[in-house]
Amino acid sequence: MSLARQEAAARPLLEVRGVSVRFGALLALHRVSLEIGRGEIVAIIGPNGAGKTTLLNVISGFYHPYEGRIVFEGRDRTRLAPPDVAALGIARTFQNVALFKGMTVLDNIMTGRLLKMRGSFLLEAVYWGPARRQELEHRAFVERIIDFLEIQAIRKTPAGRLPYGLQKRVELARALAAEPTLLLLDEPMAGMNVEEKEDMCRFILDVNSEFDTTIALIEHDMGVVMDISDRVAVLDYGRKIADGSPDHVRKDQGVLGAYLGVSHE
Amino acid sequence: MSEILYGVLVAPFRDMAGSPAFLAEVVLGGVFAGLLYSLVALGFVLIFKASGVFNFAQGVMVLFAALTLVGLLERGLPVVVALVLTALVMVALAFAIERAVLRPLVNQEHIILFMATIGLNFFLEGFGEMVWGANVKKLDVGIPDRTFVMAGIQVNQLELFAAVTAAVLVAVLAVFFHGTRIGRALRAVADDHEAALSIGIPLKTIWVIVWSVAGIVAMVAGIMWGAKSGVQFSLSLIALKALPVLILGGFTSVPGAIAGGLIVGVGEKLGEVYWGPLVGGAIENWFAYVVALAFLLVRPQGLFGEKIIERV
Numbered sequence: 001m002s003l004a005r006q007e008a009a010a011r012p013l014l015e016v017r018g019v020s021v022r023f024g025a026l027l028a029l030h031r032v033s034l035e036i037g038r039g040e041i042v043a044i045i046g047p048n049g050a051g052k053t054t055l056l057n058v059i060s061g062f063y064h065p066y067e068g069r070i071v072f073e074g075r076d077r078t079r080l081a082p083p084d085v086a087a088l089g090i091a092r093t094f095q096n097v098a099l100f101k102g103m104t105v106l107d108n109i110m111t112g113r114l115l116k117m118r119g120s121f122l123l124e125a126v127y128w129g130p131a132r133r134q135e136l137e138h139r140a141f142v143e144r145i146i147d148f149l150e151i152q153a154i155r156k157t158p159a160g161r162l163p164y165g166l167q168k169r170v171e172l173a174r175a176l177a178a179e180p181t182l183l184l185l186d187e188p189m190a191g192m193n194v195e196e197k198e199d200m201c202r203f204i205l206d207v208n209s210e211f212d213t214t215i216a217l218i219e220h221d222m223g224v225v226m227d228i229s230d231r232v233a234v235l236d237y238g239r240k241i242a243d244g245s246p247d248h249v250r251k252d253q254g255v256l257g258a259y260l261g262v263s264h265e
Numbered sequence: 266m267s268e269i270l271y272g273v274l275v276a277p278f279r280d281m282a283g284s285p286a287f288l289a290e291v292v293l294g295g296v297f298a299g300l301l302y303s304l305v306a307l308g309f310v311l312i313f314k315a316s317g318v319f320n321f322a323q324g325v326m327v328l329f330a331a332l333t334l335v336g337l338l339e340r341g342l343p344v345v346v347a348l349v350l351t352a353l354v355m356v357a358l359a360f361a362i363e364r365a366v367l368r369p370l371v372n373q374e375h376i377i378l379f380m381a382t383i384g385l386n387f388f389l390e391g392f393g394e395m396v397w398g399a400n401v402k403k404l405d406v407g408i409p410d411r412t413f414v415m416a417g418i419q420v421n422q423l424e425l426f427a428a429v430t431a432a433v434l435v436a437v438l439a440v441f442f443h444g445t446r447i448g449r450a451l452r453a454v455a456d457d458h459e460a461a462l463s464i465g466i467p468l469k470t471i472w473v474i475v476w477s478v479a480g481i482v483a484m485v486a487g488i489m490w491g492a493k494s495g496v497q498f499s500l501s502l503i504a505l506k507a508l509p510v511l512i513l514g515g516f517t518s519v520p521g522a523i524a525g526g527l528i529v530g531v532g533e534k535l536g537e538v539y540w541g542p543l544v545g546g547a548i549e550n551w552f553a554y555v556v557a558l559a560f561l562l563v564r565p566q567g568l569f570g571e572k573i574i575e576r577v
Contacts, residue, residue: 086465
């Protein structure tokens with residue numbers, strides 16, 4: 001391994017450095033810094049309106065900060081647009097499930113594979129052979145994800161007809177189809193019952209270990225957060241007030257005060 | 266009473282059986298006209314599929330392309346050069362529309378984008394006539410307008426040429442947008458802008474591609490219609506004929522646009538020739554709209570369109 005690459009490997013995968021975002025008079029994020037190392041599962045928690053989703057939107061390029069930087073794999077990525085961020089290997093899901101509702105589950109996941117497909121639009125129209133072969137190769141990978149997330153039975157169902165819990169799972173599948181290096185999950189377990197949550201936890205842990213994917217997630221269920229994450233970052237009113245192992249954060253007085261709104265005693 | 270029934274139900278078919286060669290000519294004429302309707306309808310379908318926008322300006326784009334082509338030919342350019350330049354103008358127009366109209370309105374309601382295309386319609390109409398003048402012009406791209414007899418049927422060479430071109434273009438587009446990558450990207454963009462962006466679909470590129478293709482389809486339609494009946498303002502009104510075609514075929518379906526165009530084309534010609542005399546003629550002008558109305562009552566998503574499911 002060359003020196004430069006060793007250095008790159010030692011650096012965190014993603015560095016958020018002193019990022020601030022403002023919506024008019026509202027300061028949504030104030031000089032937030034966060035590092036996410038390769039292979040980690042990092043949970044971002046905080047009360048409603050703390051700026052968690054804003055932080056995710058900054059990382060995935062939907063918002064651009066007015067100060068601070070985003071560094072991904074050692075390079076400055078602060079000003080990229082969402083499709084370019086996706087091309088770097090950052091995939092995400094949305095708080096309110098953004099699936100292609102008219103398309104089948106299979107087509108949704110295949111669409112997530114788009115960036116992995118090569119070839120110009122024009123050649124695709126002319127050359128049936130290569131385009132078909134490519135389609136089949138990608139189809140094989142997508143089938144693997146379908147098996148992995150146990151959604152075989154619904155692959156031909158239009159996504160809009162699925163119950164909420166399954167839609168969340170399909171959205172995760174679509175994100176995985178891009179084989180991301182970093183996966184951002186915005187409340188992957190919101191509105192799920194206990195069994196669905198357990199399934200989702202298992203999937204997240206398996207994705208992390210089997211696909212080598214680094215994961216950052218926003219979650220409100222403290223039990224889940226403490227169980228699956230390697231590290232927890234706490235936001236409150238747009239500022240980061242704590243960052244550390246689940247045990248460390250659980251005992252932090254500032255977090256208890258701000259997040260739970262009650263004293264420990 | 267029985268006379269009317271006879272006139273509606275029996276006489277037309279007796280006439281058809283009596284002279285099959287004439288029937289074939291009528292059907293053929295309908296197919297030709299229908300393919301041209303399909304071509305105009307296709308422009309709508311492409312844009313509607315990719316952005317959910319009903320492009321009110323599609324008809325004017327046909328006129329604009331034809332005007333540009335005629336204008337360039339009048340300045341003495343060779344046909345091939347003029348064709349290429351006109352195609353480039355349509356692509357440039359797509360870039361300009363993306364930049365000036367679509368990008369500032371991203372994530373807005375569809376109705377707002379629709380209103381914007383109405384504005385675009387007026388702009389293009391005025392701009393085209395300002396640059397190229399408003400008088401009726403003859404468009405001659407060197408396709409002979411002769412009639413020959415094939416298997417006992419009279420065939421017009423220009424119409425045949427137009428039909429073949431339209432058929433080829435339609436086939437290429439159908440393959441181009443079928444299945445695989447681009448088709449899926451298009452549907453994804455139409456379904457959810459935000460999600461499409463997040464998985465790496467560049468919205469702007471897709472829009473420019475789609476509007477360029479729609480512009481070139483409009484150009485081909487403009488050439489065919491223009492060569493037949495001259496380039497003039499009424500050219501933009503063929504967009505009105507595309508509406509019933511879209512309702513028949515479904516707003517989201519490329520094959521639907523083709524089938525719809527053929528049904529309307531053949532239907533109105535047959536209606537005019539065999540049933541027209543019963544009501545004093547001119548069925549051709551309203552036949553398509555009546556069929557479309559019937560379809561709206563029975564099958565509003567059209568023959569091939571996607572049924573829109575909305576959860577409340």
